[in-house]
Amino acid sequence: xxxxxxxxxxxxxxxxxxxxxxxxxxxxxxxxxxxxxxxxxxxxxxxxxxxxxxxxxxxxxxxxxxxxxxxxxxxxxxxxxxxxxxxxxxxxxxxxxxxxxxxxxxxxxxxxxxxxxxxxxxxxxxxxxxxxxxxxxxxxxxxxxxxxxxxxxxxxxxxxxxxxxxxxxxxxxxxxxxxxxxxxxxxxxxxxxxxxxxxxxxxxxxxxxxxxxxxxxxxxxxxxxxxxxxxxxxxxxxxxxxxxxxxxxxxxxxxxxxxxxxxxxxxxxxxxxxxxxxxxxxxxxxxxxxxxxxxxxxxxxxxxxxxxxxxxxxxxxxxxxxxxxxxxxxxxxxxxxxxxxxxxxxxxxxxxxxxxxxxxxxxxxxxxxxxxxxxxxxxxxxxxxxxxxxxxxxxxxxxxxxxxxxxxxxxxxxxxxxxxxxxxxxxxxxxxxxxxxxxxxxxxxxxxxxxxxxxxxxxxxxxxxxxxxxxxxxxxxxxxxxxxxxxxxxxxxxxxxxxxxxxxxxxxxxxxxxxxxxxxxxxxxxxxxxxxxxxxxxxxxxxxxxxxxxxxxxxxxxxxxxxxxxxxxxxxxxxxxxxxxxxxxxxxxxxxxxxxxxxxxxxxxxxxxxxxxxxxxxxxxxxxxxxxxxxxxxxxxxxxxxxxxxxxxxxxxxxxxxxxxxxxxxxxxxxxxxxxxxxxxxxxxxxxxxxxxxxxxxxxxxxxxxxxxxxxxxxxxxx
Amino acid sequence: xxxxxxxxxxxxxxxxxxxxxxxxxxxxxxxxxxxxxxxxxxxxxxxxxxxxxxxxxxxxxxxxxxxxxxxxxxxxxxxxxxxxxxxxxxxxxxxxxxxxxxxxxxxxxxxxxxxxxxxxxxxxxxxxxxxxxxxxxxxxxxxxxxxxxxxxxxxxxxx
Numbered sequence: 001x002x003x004x005x006x007x008x009x010x011x012x013x014x015x016x017x018x019x020x021x022x023x024x025x026x027x028x029x030x031x032x033x034x035x036x037x038x039x040x041x042x043x044x045x046x047x048x049x050x051x052x053x054x055x056x057x058x059x060x061x062x063x064x065x066x067x068x069x070x071x072x073x074x075x076x077x078x079x080x081x082x083x084x085x086x087x088x089x090x091x092x093x094x095x096x097x098x099x100x101x102x103x104x105x106x107x108x109x110x111x112x113x114x115x116x117x118x119x120x121x122x123x124x125x126x127x128x129x130x131x132x133x134x135x136x137x138x139x140x141x142x143x144x145x146x147x148x149x150x151x152x153x154x155x156x157x158x159x160x161x162x163x164x165x166x167x168x169x170x171x172x173x174x175x176x177x178x179x180x181x182x183x184x185x186x187x188x189x190x191x192x193x194x195x196x197x198x199x200x201x202x203x204x205x206x207x208x209x210x211x212x213x214x215x216x217x218x219x220x221x222x223x224x225x226x227x228x229x230x231x232x233x234x235x236x237x238x239x240x241x242x243x244x245x246x247x248x249x250x251x252x253x254x255x256x257x258x259x260x261x262x263x264x265x266x267x268x269x270x271x272x273x274x275x276x277x278x279x280x281x282x283x284x285x286x287x288x289x290x291x292x293x294x295x296x297x298x299x300x301x302x303x304x305x306x307x308x309x310x311x312x313x314x315x316x317x318x319x320x321x322x323x324x325x326x327x328x329x330x331x332x333x334x335x336x337x338x339x340x341x342x343x344x345x346x347x348x349x350x351x352x353x354x355x356x357x358x359x360x361x362x363x364x365x366x367x368x369x370x371x372x373x374x375x376x377x378x379x380x381x382x383x384x385x386x387x388x389x390x391x392x393x394x395x396x397x398x399x400x401x402x403x404x405x406x407x408x409x410x411x412x413x414x415x416x417x418x419x420x421x422x423x424x425x426x427x428x429x430x431x432x433x434x435x436x437x438x439x440x441x442x443x444x445x446x447x448x449x450x451x452x453x454x455x456x457x458x459x460x461x462x463x464x465x466x467x468x469x470x471x472x473x474x475x476x477x478x479x480x481x482x483x484x485x486x487x488x489x490x491x492x493x494x495x496x497x498x499x500x501x502x503x504x505x506x507x508x509x510x511x512x513x514x515x516x517x518x519x520x521x522x523x524x525x526x527x528x529x530x531x532x533x534x535x536x537x538x539x540x541x542x543x544x545x546x547x548x549x550x551x552x553x554x555x556x557x558x559x560x561x562x563x564x565x566x567x568x569x570x571x572x573x574x575x576x577x578x579x580x581x582x583x584x585x586x587x588x589x590x591x592x593x594x595x596x597x598x599x600x601x602x603x604x605x606x607x608x609x610x611x612x613x614x615x616x617x618x619x620x621x622x623x624x625x626x627x628x629x630x631x632x633x634x635x636x637x638x639x640x641x642x643x644x645x646x647x648x649x650x651x652x653x654x655x656x657x658x659x660x661x662x663x664x665x666x667x668x669x670x671x672x673x674x675x676x677x678x679x680x681x682x683x684x685x686x687x688x689x690x691x692x693x694x695x696x697x698x699x700x701x702x703x704x705x706x707x708x709x710x711x712x713x714x715x716x717x718x719x
Numbered sequence: 720x721x722x723x724x725x726x727x728x729x730x731x732x733x734x735x736x737x738x739x740x741x742x743x744x745x746x747x748x749x750x751x752x753x754x755x756x757x758x759x760x761x762x763x764x765x766x767x768x769x770x771x772x773x774x775x776x777x778x779x780x781x782x783x784x785x786x787x788x789x790x791x792x793x794x795x796x797x798x799x800x801x802x803x804x805x806x807x808x809x810x811x812x813x814x815x816x817x818x819x820x821x822x823x824x825x826x827x828x829x830x831x832x833x834x835x836x837x838x839x840x841x842x843x844x845x846x847x848x849x850x851x852x853x854x855x856x857x858x859x860x861x862x863x864x865x866x867x868x869x870x871x872x873x874x875x876x877x878x
Binding site: 092093094095221222225226228229230231232233234235237238240246288289290360361362363364410411412414440442443619620623624626627628629630631652653654658659660661662664667 | 737738741742745748749750752753754755756757758759760761762764765767794795796798799804808809811812813815817818819820821822823824827845846847849850851852853854855856857858859860861862863
């Protein structure tokens with residue numbers, strides 16, 4: 001336990017995807033129906049597990065079967081007609097509770113209102129690697145369609161048996177099965193009554209095409225919206241358990257500092273306070289947050305600090321400390337950049353620095369931990385409940401089956417809540433005091449001890465022909481990451497490479513990962529190239545772009561925006577950018593207004609076109625797209641984590657500026673619905689075009705090329 | 720810790736055991752269990768803890784409970800009357816004006832405060848008034864729309 005900080009500082013999530021380990025489903029199969037009541041249940045089994053587990057289709061007695069080890073999702077239809085879906089995904093504002101419920105209602109042919117979703121509870125839901133990487137919609141939507149379809153067929157089968165007719169002639173709709181020949185019908189509730197039917201399902205059954213969706217594809221509002229406008233929804237930080245204490249953890253004054261001495265006698269003497277020390281871990285519990293804070297403040301410490309890199313020197317540091325042996329995995333080469341450059345009439349080199357930024361979700365990291373007979377239950381707002389469970393099991397030397405992690409719908413994450421920090425802290429304190437303990441990080445802790453979107457340096461070198469066609473493209477990313485590093489443009493000669501650098505600040509996932517930095521560098525560079533070629537930015541891009549879906553969003557955004565626009569005012573500027581990532585496509589056109597005298601910059605209007613295949617919920621999607629645009633404006637214009645001597649120097653909303661109402665432009669989201677393409681996720685890609693489009697508009701407005709993010713942390717005059 | 724402090728919240732009297740210099744937020748959220756009022760920063764910078772004190776929107780993390788004892792306090796839990804949502808709540812719901820919704824209580828309370836003094840706010844008035852409320856999910860345009868819609872509903876009701 002003396003390695004809390006180190007163990008939680010591990011960063012497996014930095015590049016997000018890692019292979020999912022094999023896990024057992026906690027709930028013994030015979031307990032399903034005991035837990036849920038009688039009815040019909042369908043389990044989707046991962047492909048690999050099927051060879052050993054496959055059962056013939058059709059209903060069969062439940063207790064005869066063993067539980068498949070690789071269930072990925074499952075569904076239950078109860079005697080009351082309530083349909084319950086189970087998924088390990090977590091709701092954090094991206095509105096998947098609504099969109100998955102829609103999908104289930106659609107495929108099962110039941111009213112939307114009869115669907116419930118149990119999410120992100122390691123004891124009740126199937127294993128899931130985590131809610132990240134825009135994976136929920138492309139994976140869970142088809143999975144739930146398949147289980148819902150199978151459940152529907154099971155119910156039809158029950159009715160057919162009941163009426164002694166062939167199932168083929170029966171119709172399932174509006175939560176009942178009807179026999180058109182005899183006009184008889186039975187509701188799903190009636191059909192499920194007294195049954196314990198279960199079916200395992202292979203993961204590849206056909207599903208209803210998007211053109212035939214009835215409930216999915218509609219702009220339904222957030223399924224439990226009322227709980228949020230009335231304040232009754234309980235986030236992790238709102239949970240109160242009987243006898244619960246409040247915990248605080250002592251933080252180092254600077255990164256890497258170690259404890260030289262610690263006098264906790266004054267804190268220990270305080271009424272109701274317990275001090276918990278375990279190696280370098282020092283924490284307190286008290287009956288209230290304030291008493292816990294006072295106790296923490298009363299602990300006298302001396303620290304041994306170590307020199308740390310500051311934000312002023314970070315970019316040269318990253319460049320200097322890049323690891324020399326670049327992995328093949330990180331490099332992509334085609335043709336000869338040298339020859340391409342030699343053949344070019346114009347050549348251009350640019351360097352782009354991208355600052356660390358913070359997620360700053362409005363609900364800080366929080367956890368409530370409770371020990372009962374050696375078993376640990378933790379409520380925490382995390383994107384990775386099962387990984388959190390495993391980490392808790394490992395830290396406390398418990399079998400995984402003794403740890404339960406429950407994720408209440410959470411006050412946002414944006415890629416920032418992968419780790420187990422608050423959960424481990426609450427659990428350690430709770431174990432010491434023998435009572436439930438809640439730990440809620442302060443805003444300053446959140447800004448300092450969470451992790452950041454990594455900083456990076458990006459170097460781009462290119463050449464174009466007389467006709468404005470790309471002849472060479474060389475792109476190096478130092479530290480920030482590989483996502484979105486490949487160019488969507490047609491270039492015969494190219495070299496892209498990612499250079500790893502040992503971490504400076506604790507870094508991890510952030511909405512879109514490095515794709516935002518890579519899109520910024522590429523689209524800024526492309527704009528500069530268009531200028532060199534004396535071509536319109538849109539025309540130049542289209543000339544070098546054959547990818548049909550990227551062209552479609554670019555043209556859609558340009559059309560709605562009215563590109564090319566004539567300037568009608570002093571200081572007006574227009575810019576655009578485009579790209580794709582994780583199966584979805586984005587293009588943004590931006591208008592800015594610059595006051596040259598004052599240096600004031602205003603983003604006036606954003607038109608963004610987005611396409612992610614068949615749209616499951618246009619209302620939720622619009623919220624995600626507009627939200628990404630606004631969040632993206634922060635990182636584009638002014639967000640940057642500053643640090644010196646191992647301390648974050650702007651760990652408050654007063655110093656770390658995030659977009660507020662006055663920063664919000666007129667926004668138009670153009671959603672292209674491709675019913676012929678499977679749905680992709682939409683939580684990340686909509687953020688990627690905004691920064692370069694704003695930067696390019698600023699260049700258009702005042703002729704200053706801004707190559708770094710944030711573009712104007714101190715206003716345009718300082719840039 | 721026991722003392723004779725009492726506060727009036729949502730029309731009910733509550734005995735407060737936390738010391739009088741405790742920020743009102745912690746009394747509401749932790750002691751009284753009125754958890755709709757949120758901790759977002761504790762620094763008066765994000766607006767998630769906004770409540771009405773004597774009808775005016777205030778950051779409950781910046782106000783000592785002792786100084787709030789003489790005025791009626793309204794939290795998000797006190798807006799709903801007889802199972803009917805306040806027009807601002809209804810308008811937020813209708814507009815889908817939240818994503819993670821952690822800011823929603825504060826946004827709603829600030830907006831209720833605004834509409835008490837300005838029954839027909841222009842867009843700029845809303846932007847100005849809600850400038851101190853952070854929404855990290857970027858739902859601002861819908862929040863503005865919801866406040867305008869609520870203003871209309873309230874005017875129609877008043878007629």
